[in-house]
Amino acid sequence: xxxxxxxxxxxxxxxxxxxxxxxxxxxxxxxxxxxxxxxxxxxxxxxxxxxxxxxxxxxxxxxxxxxxxxxxxxxxxxxxxxxxxxxxxxxxxxxxxxxxxxxxxxxxxxxxxxxxxxxxxxxxxxxxxxxxxxxxxxxxxxxxxxxxxxxxxxxxxxxxxxxxxxxxxxxxxxxxxxxxxxxxxxxxxxxxxxxxxxxxxxxxxxxxxxxxxxxxxxxxxxxxxxxxxxxxxxxxxxxxxxxxxxxxxxxxxxxxxxxxxxxxxxxxxxxxxxxxxxxxxxxxxxxxxxxxxxxxxxxxxxxxxxxxxxxxxxxxxxxxxxxxxxxxxxxxxxxxxxxxxxxxxxxxxxxxxxxxxxxxxxxxxxxxxxxxxxxxxxxxxxxxxxxxxxxxxxxxxxxxxxxxxxxxxxxxxx
Amino acid sequence: xxxxxxxxxxxxxxxxxxxxxxxxxxxxxxxxxxxxxxxxxxxxxxxxxxxxxxxxxxxxxxxxxxxxxxxxxxxxxxxxxxxxxxxxxxxxxxxxxxxxxxxxxxxxxxxxxxxxxxxxxxxxxxxxxxxxxxxxxxxxxxxxxxxxxxxxxxxxxxxxxxxxxxxxxxxxxxxxxxxxxxxxxxxxxxxxxxxxxxxxxxxxxxxxxxxxxxxxxxxxxxxxxxxxxxxxxxxxxxxxxxxxxxxxxxxxxxxxxxxxxxxxxxxxxxxxxxxxxxxxxxxxxxxxxxxxxxxxxxxxxxxxxxxxxxxxxxxxxxxxxxxxxxxxxxxxxxxxxxxxxxxxxxxxxxxxxxxxxxxxxxxxxxxxxxxxxxxxxxxxxxxxxxxxxxxxxxxxxxxxxxxxxxxxxxxxxx
Numbered sequence: 001x002x003x004x005x006x007x008x009x010x011x012x013x014x015x016x017x018x019x020x021x022x023x024x025x026x027x028x029x030x031x032x033x034x035x036x037x038x039x040x041x042x043x044x045x046x047x048x049x050x051x052x053x054x055x056x057x058x059x060x061x062x063x064x065x066x067x068x069x070x071x072x073x074x075x076x077x078x079x080x081x082x083x084x085x086x087x088x089x090x091x092x093x094x095x096x097x098x099x100x101x102x103x104x105x106x107x108x109x110x111x112x113x114x115x116x117x118x119x120x121x122x123x124x125x126x127x128x129x130x131x132x133x134x135x136x137x138x139x140x141x142x143x144x145x146x147x148x149x150x151x152x153x154x155x156x157x158x159x160x161x162x163x164x165x166x167x168x169x170x171x172x173x174x175x176x177x178x179x180x181x182x183x184x185x186x187x188x189x190x191x192x193x194x195x196x197x198x199x200x201x202x203x204x205x206x207x208x209x210x211x212x213x214x215x216x217x218x219x220x221x222x223x224x225x226x227x228x229x230x231x232x233x234x235x236x237x238x239x240x241x242x243x244x245x246x247x248x249x250x251x252x253x254x255x256x257x258x259x260x261x262x263x264x265x266x267x268x269x270x271x272x273x274x275x276x277x278x279x280x281x282x283x284x285x286x287x288x289x290x291x292x293x294x295x296x297x298x299x300x301x302x303x304x305x306x307x308x309x310x311x312x313x314x315x316x317x318x319x320x321x322x323x324x325x326x327x328x329x330x331x332x333x334x335x336x337x338x339x340x341x342x343x344x345x346x347x348x349x350x351x352x353x354x355x356x357x358x359x360x361x362x363x364x365x366x367x368x369x370x371x372x373x374x375x376x377x378x379x380x381x382x383x384x385x386x387x388x389x390x391x392x393x394x395x396x397x398x399x400x401x402x403x404x405x406x407x408x409x410x411x412x413x414x
Numbered sequence: 415x416x417x418x419x420x421x422x423x424x425x426x427x428x429x430x431x432x433x434x435x436x437x438x439x440x441x442x443x444x445x446x447x448x449x450x451x452x453x454x455x456x457x458x459x460x461x462x463x464x465x466x467x468x469x470x471x472x473x474x475x476x477x478x479x480x481x482x483x484x485x486x487x488x489x490x491x492x493x494x495x496x497x498x499x500x501x502x503x504x505x506x507x508x509x510x511x512x513x514x515x516x517x518x519x520x521x522x523x524x525x526x527x528x529x530x531x532x533x534x535x536x537x538x539x540x541x542x543x544x545x546x547x548x549x550x551x552x553x554x555x556x557x558x559x560x561x562x563x564x565x566x567x568x569x570x571x572x573x574x575x576x577x578x579x580x581x582x583x584x585x586x587x588x589x590x591x592x593x594x595x596x597x598x599x600x601x602x603x604x605x606x607x608x609x610x611x612x613x614x615x616x617x618x619x620x621x622x623x624x625x626x627x628x629x630x631x632x633x634x635x636x637x638x639x640x641x642x643x644x645x646x647x648x649x650x651x652x653x654x655x656x657x658x659x660x661x662x663x664x665x666x667x668x669x670x671x672x673x674x675x676x677x678x679x680x681x682x683x684x685x686x687x688x689x690x691x692x693x694x695x696x697x698x699x700x701x702x703x704x705x706x707x708x709x710x711x712x713x714x715x716x717x718x719x720x721x722x723x724x725x726x727x728x729x730x731x732x733x734x735x736x737x738x739x740x741x742x743x744x745x746x747x748x749x750x751x752x753x754x755x756x757x758x759x760x761x762x763x764x765x766x767x768x769x770x771x772x773x774x775x776x777x778x779x780x781x782x783x784x785x786x787x788x789x790x791x792x793x794x795x796x797x798x799x800x801x802x803x804x805x806x807x808x809x810x811x812x813x814x815x816x817x818x819x820x821x822x823x824x825x826x827x828x
Binding site for chain 2: 007012013014015016017018019020022023024025026027028029030036037038039040041042043048052055188189190191193194200208209210211212219274276279280281282283284285287288289291293294297298299300301302303304305307308311312341342343355356381382383384386387388389390391392394
């Protein structure tokens with residue numbers, strides 16, 4: 001089945017809202033084997049919405065709309081879709097009472113009159129209950145065409161989709177689509193793609209390369225009648241990719257490199273401590289984004305000045321004076337200091353120039369990983385300078401530190 | 415002028431990417447008085463992209479495309495747009511050298527062959543330099559139609575838009591729209607709106623309330639022939655809002671509460687040190703997101719275990735045993751310990767339960783700010799529990815810590 005997503009709302013066209021609904025729905029539909037052909041966003045405007053519906057049904061059997069179900073006069077998604085299918089609207093007493101009680105629950109009594117509008121429902125079609133707001137959703141069918149109408153706020157839309165729409169859509173799909181993300185680090189998208197170029201032409205499973213914030217991944221996707229069949233189709237391809245990319249792969253379907261690192265440490269009951277200068281706490285933040293990180297992470301030091309590098313981490317004043325704060329020598333002593341201070345298995349440090357700026361040092365970062373055997377220091381050149389390089393440089397530096405830690409853990413397994 | 419935004423990328427239709435580009439571009443175009451009629455997302459598919467261009471030019475003079483400029487064969491935005499305008503492509507030696515040097519800067523030499531593709535440019539039209547990546551952008555004009563092509567990654571697209579596209583588009587607009595964001599903390603959207611209710615009905619300037627991740631802001635927007643005129647229209651309204659909301663306003667057009675805090679400290683040549691438990695480095699990360707934070711921030715301690723709270727921050731073992739790590743008493747000693755350790759003017763601490771989980775303690779966070787006179791401890795209840803509360807609770811806790819620090823700084827001015 002082919003489907004189009006139409007978002008309705010002038011506020012989206014004005015840039016007031018980041019439209020996350022389409023991402024959620026696209027993922028969900030992909031997992032059902034429903035092809036999303038297009039995303040369209042139009043304002044709260046009847047003519048343009050009617051045009052969008054026409055365009056959508058040229059290539060799709062189903063259209064899912066979000067937004068424009070509010071109580072104000074400019075909300076006209078429901079009315080317009082009913083006009084498109086020539087379906088009338090009637091006031092539903094039960095829904096009206098539900099909306100009224102919703103307001104009483106919020107100590108708003110009487111209910112604002114404009115909300116009565118939300119109790120108007122199509123005379124044919126299905127009404128979808130809204131357990132998180134006042135606007136019900138709808139499923140309309142006519143001449144083999146399907147229109148699904150959902151409220152705009154994600155906290156209303158997402159549960160409504162899960163409770164009512166997903167079960168409804170399942171009847172139209174007789175295949176499943178399963179994907180696996182093979183996530184790599186340290187090789188660019190281009191190099192990764194060249195290594196597996198011949199595999200990129202397959203039709204089922206497909207292999208597609210993606211690059212994002214300093215990482216490259218391969219998505220392997222298979223269509224089949226069952227999940228088991230899909231997995232069987234993918235296994236040989238994934239195995240082949242594993243042999244070709246080896247250690248550059250940090251995880252399959254891992255949420256992130258820090259997720260992988262936390263799991264590696266957990267399985268070995270080991271801990272890591274971070275000493276951060278240029279990343280200013282980003283490594284600590286990212287590792288503690290992961291629920292349960294407390295098992296493997298006890299201590300992070302953000303030593304943003306030389307004094308703190310010396311007084312808290314024990315970097316020798318002489319080292320700072322002779323080599324400066326951004327040097328392999330300082331990185332080494334920071335990592336060893338953090339490991340000692342926290343009595344951790346691994347000490348990781350980062351010191352460098354995140355920018356912004358165009359000076360040639362911007363993007364130069366030293367990363368050290370200290371364990372019981374040795375301290376390895378690496379010099380990273382992000383290649384990013386200018387006004388907007390700071391976030392990128394910090395993110396990539398942190399990711400590289402996690403990857404360097406990952407490789408050290410694996411090395412110690414041998 | 416009417417404009418449509420077309421995002422190109424199968425990964426967007428699959429839900430792999432949250433499309434933030436359209437929000438950025440929509441805001442920018444609105445500020446130029448350019449009407450965004452529609453957002454459309456299509457996959458990396460020539461036929462559908464050609465159709466999208468046709469549809470767009472039915473109602474628009476300009477189309478801005480993002481994405482599909484990568485080095486891999488499935489990237490075809492440039493090629494398709496040139497076909498649409500029947501423009502040929504040629505290899506540009508200078509751009510090729512620029513891409514090659516970009517890879518050398520990253521210690522990747524020789525450049526992957528597929529990147530040569532990115533040096534192909536239209537034989538007519540303007541090439542937009544990419545200072546943050548390898549793919550140049552383009553402006554193509556034909557028969558009063560305009561196509562602007564930008565790379566997909568925001569870190570490349572945004573600067574390219576600001577450097578090349580915005581100046582180009584200005585020639586098509588004869589009015590300016592200027593906005594100011596009055597940012598508040600500690601009062602909800604409803605309360606804020608009530609305080610200024612009578613001002614929300616204005617037409618020029620308009621005043622609109624927004625709420626986002628625990629903050630509420632008022633956006634004042636004016637249309638005029640010149641920026642100066644627009645500012646004059648807004649001044650009295652902004653002054654009135656200032657008197658009504660007072661200290662709840664932490665900044666006008668301030669990028670964030672941490673931005674405001676860094677400026678307050680800079681102006682007073684003071685420093686702050688952070689001791690973080692539940693936020694795990696988020697405060698340090700957010701303050702060091704700001705370039706130049708090193709003047710006011712020297713030290714952050716992420717004390718994720720009791721041992722570190724005791725050994726590094728000097729929290730008494732007795733306090734931890736008697737009151738536990740999540741208590742006003744521990745927060746107090748953490749803040750005082752951080753202040754002492756870093757020899758800073760202010761010590762700020764956070765300890766609490768970020769979740770995930772439904773236990774009643776989730777969302778309980780103690781925040782302490784210590785200065786030379788006193789240590790103030792506040793108890794925060796975010797009211798957020800469940801599976802997805804962690805990010806929100808961490809973010810809101812950090813924001814509250816910054817605001818508590820802001821109020822302490824202002825208090826010490828008296």
